[in-house]
Amino acid sequence: MIANSDNTSSAAAPQPRIALFPGSFDPFTRGHASIVERALQLFDHVVIAIGYNAAKISHDDISRREATIRSVYHDRRERVSVISYSGLTADAARDSGACAIVRGIRSVKDFEYERDMADINRQLSGLETVLLFSLPELAAVSSSLVRELKALGTDISHFLP
Numbered sequence: 001m002i003a004n005s006d007n008t009s010s011a012a013a014p015q016p017r018i019a020l021f022p023g024s025f026d027p028f029t030r031g032h033a034s035i036v037e038r039a040l041q042l043f044d045h046v047v048i049a050i051g052y053n054a055a056k057i058s059h060d061d062i063s064r065r066e067a068t069i070r071s072v073y074h075d076r077r078e079r080v081s082v083i084s085y086s087g088l089t090a091d092a093a094r095d096s097g098a099c100a101i102v103r104g105i106r107s108v109k110d111f112e113y114e115r116d117m118a119d120i121n122r123q124l125s126g127l128e129t130v131l132l133f134s135l136p137e138l139a140a141v142s143s144s145l146v147r148e149l150k151a152l153g154t155d156i157s158h159f160l161p
Contacts, residue, residue: 016044020098022051022089028069031138033161035104047096052086072161090125101129106139
């Protein structure tokens with residue numbers, strides 16, 4: 001380390017390790033929240049990135065999803081932020097300053113899809129993808145299942161953070 005004449009270090013402060021957690025989050029479930037909490041053990045900051053995909057039918061408007069997720073992390077804004085994006089996840093990760101992409105997997109079916117996406121994102125951006133297995137008690141929770149239960153008039157609050 002080199003000292004300046006005023007005896008302060010000239011070494012740059014270490015860059016925060018930022019992870020991008022992309023998804024549609026329609027809705028944001030306890031399973032998603034679990035992945036965020038566990039990612040925060042590995043990274044300094046997690047950017048929850050709500051992707052817009054024209055091929056997917058969204059049941060809740062992106063701005064409403066952003067507001068809902070922000071309310072979950074309102075007291076942790078220094079460590080969790082929420083954005084929305086369209087286009088490539090690799091571009092959103094680069095624009096966010098992320099050093100990695102975080103994804104949750106619940107099953108072998110998820111693993112195969114996520115492995116392929118991780119390979120493509122690494123080729124496009126050089127970023128690694130960190131796969132976190134869902135907790136066993138949350139493995140059955142998916143946004144599509146929660147939406148279906150809601151449409152059938154079932155109370156879904158147990159599945160939401």
